[in-house]
Amino acid sequence: MPELPEVETVRRGLREWAVGRRLSGVDVHHPRAVRRHAAGPEDFAAALVGRTFTEVRRRGKYLWLPLDSGDAMIGHLGMSGQFRVLPEEAPDGPHLRVRFRFAEGPQLRFLDQRTFGGLAVSRGGADLPAEIAHIAPDPFEPGFDADRCVAALRRRRTEVKRALLDQTVVSGVGNIYADEALWRAGLHGARPADALTGPAAHRLLGHVVDVLGEAIAQGGTSFDALYVDVNGESGYFDRALHVYGREGAPCDRCGASIRRESFMNRSSFSCPRCQPRPRGRG
DNA sequence: CTGCACCCCTGTAGGC
DNA sequence: TGCCTACAGGGGTGCA
Numbered sequence: 001m002p003e004l005p006e007v008e009t010v011r012r013g014l015r016e017w018a019v020g021r022r023l024s025g026v027d028v029h030h031p032r033a034v035r036r037h038a039a040g041p042e043d044f045a046a047a048l049v050g051r052t053f054t055e056v057r058r059r060g061k062y063l064w065l066p067l068d069s070g071d072a073m074i075g076h077l078g079m080s081g082q083f084r085v086l087p088e089e090a091p092d093g094p095h096l097r098v099r100f101r102f103a104e105g106p107q108l109r110f111l112d113q114r115t116f117g118g119l120a121v122s123r124g125g126a127d128l129p130a131e132i133a134h135i136a137p138d139p140f141e142p143g144f145d146a147d148r149c150v151a152a153l154r155r156r157r158t159e160v161k162r163a164l165l166d167q168t169v170v171s172g173v174g175n176i177y178a179d180e181a182l183w184r185a186g187l188h189g190a191r192p193a194d195a196l197t198g199p200a201a202h203r204l205l206g207h208v209v210d211v212l213g214e215a216i217a218q219g220g221t222s223f224d225a226l227y228v229d230v231n232g233e234s235g236y237f238d239r240a241l242h243v244y245g246r247e248g249a250p251c252d253r254c255g256a257s258i259r260r261e262s263f264m265n266r267s268s269f270s271c272p273r274c275q276p277r278p279r280g281r282g
Numbered sequence: 283c284t285g286c287a288c289c290c291c292t293g294t295a296g297g298c
Numbered sequence: 299t300g301c302c303t304a305c306a307g308g309g310g311t312g313c314a
Contacts, residue, residue, distance in 0.1 A: 002307040032291085061308075078308045080292080095292090114291045116308050158284070167309085174307055226293095227307070244307090265287090267305080289311080298302085 002077060004138060004172030005215035005237065006227055007061050010083055013230030014056040017085045018065065018100075018108055022052045025101035033097035033112060036074075036131070037120035047071055047121040048100075059128075060138045060171025066126035074120045074129050075110070081117025084109045085230045113226065138172040139209045150201045154194055161189025162264065164208065173208060176221055176244045179269050181207040183243045188275040189268055214240065243269040 026048045028034055028041040037044040051067040058064075063075040075083070080095075085106050092099075093111065098119060100108040110119060122129035136152070137144045149170050156163040163169050164178040173181070182189050184207040187200075196204070215221060219235030223245070228234055238245075242252050246269060247260040256273040 006307075035290095076308075078291090079306070080308085112291090113293070114306090114308090116291065156284090162285090176307055221307075223307080224294095266307095284314100286314085287312090290309090293306090295305085296303090298300105 002061060002079060002227075003174035003177050003215075003221075004058075004060060004140075004212050005177070005218075006220035006222075006235065007058055007063060007077060007172075008140075008216050009220045009229050009235060010077070011056050011058045011063055013085070014053075014063070014065065014083055014108075017106070017230055018053045019055060020052065021102045021105065023048050023050065023100060024103045025049060025099075027099040027101070028097070029092075029099065030097040030112075030115065032115045033110060033117070034119050036118050044119070044121055047123075048073065054126075058138075059132055059141065060135050060167055061174070062132045062135060062171075064122065064125065064129050064132065070124055070126050072122045072125040072129055074122050074125065074131055076117050078112065078114065078116030078118065080113040080115075080226050082111045082226070082228060083230050084111060084228075084232060108230075135167050135171045136169055139170065139205070139212065140172075146202070146205060150198065150205055153201050153205070154196055154198070156193045158193055159189060160187060160191045160193040160196065160204070161268065163193040164189075164204075165264070170205070170208065172212065175266055175268075176241070177208065177211050177215065179244045180211045180242060183269075183271060183275060184211065186274050188270060188277050189263060191278045243271065245269065 026045040031041050034041050034044045051069050053065045055066045064072045066072045087106050095111040095113045097112050098110040152169045153163050164173050185204045215237040218237040221237040222234035246258045249258050251271040254273045259272050261268045
């Protein structure tokens with residue numbers, strides 16, 4: 001479940017099901033799932049067994065679970081990663097990558113169809129793992145500074161959608177929520193970020209925060225079974241999407257037919273009337 | 283600093 | 299039925 005609202009949904013599930021439980025065994029079923037753990041799968045497991053998850057934290061799309069050792073397990077879901085809480089007798093399935101066993105109670109499993117996601121143990125990373133420090137704060141962190149974020153956004157000499165997707169400007173925004181925020185702001189994603197006025201950039205960031213917050217409240221966006229919470233349940237925010245995946249459907253604001261454009265080798269959805277394409281530099 | 287090409291993978295949908 | 303391509307919510311790297 002890739003973007004911030006989906007990762008936050010997973011974080012909440014992990015907080016409920018993983019915190020305070022002592023690990024009795026960790027089985028790496030696919031080494032690629034721990035490729036970012038340089039010391040290898042055995043070291044990964046050894047750093048976890050016997051330890052207890054004390055908390056579940058998140059920055060943007062990254063999760064980390066501090067341990068009572070002072071280390072932390074880092075997780076990124078990539079495109080198709082899932083954490084699932086399942087009883088021991090549940091079948092493994094084809095996408096099981098890492099199994100976490102506890103002294104008692106259900107297992108925690110990391111599943112990942114495409115294996116773009118991954119786990120690692122960060123030594124001494126309980127507070128903020130060094131591996132995540134290059135990512136900007138996300139809008140829901142106490143340390144988030146909106147003025148600073150807007151300044152970073154307007155400093156980028158690139159298109160505004162690219163800037164929104166840049167995790168060093170603001171973390172947690174992906175393709176869906178970038179398109180939704182741009183629609184709400186009435187801006188085409190190809191507008192130059194450095195041509196936005198301060199108030200316009202603040203308004204855009206406000207829409208980013210709004211759409212992410214509303215999506216969290218709905219448990220995220222689930223188009224299919226790949227994007228589910230730790231109990232396998234889907235979120236409902238897909239019903240509230242205004243542009244993403246709605247090519248040809250009428251704009252909820254003006255009725256014009258939603259268009260789809262190729263951008264950064266991905267699809268971008270927008271309203272041709274509410275979000276006119278910029279001409280030249282702006 | 284920036285854009286760009288390309289890499290990492292599996293699975294599905296659609297055209298032929 | 300098969301075969302092919304395009305596409306999917308992620309990030310990272312190397313190069314110009």
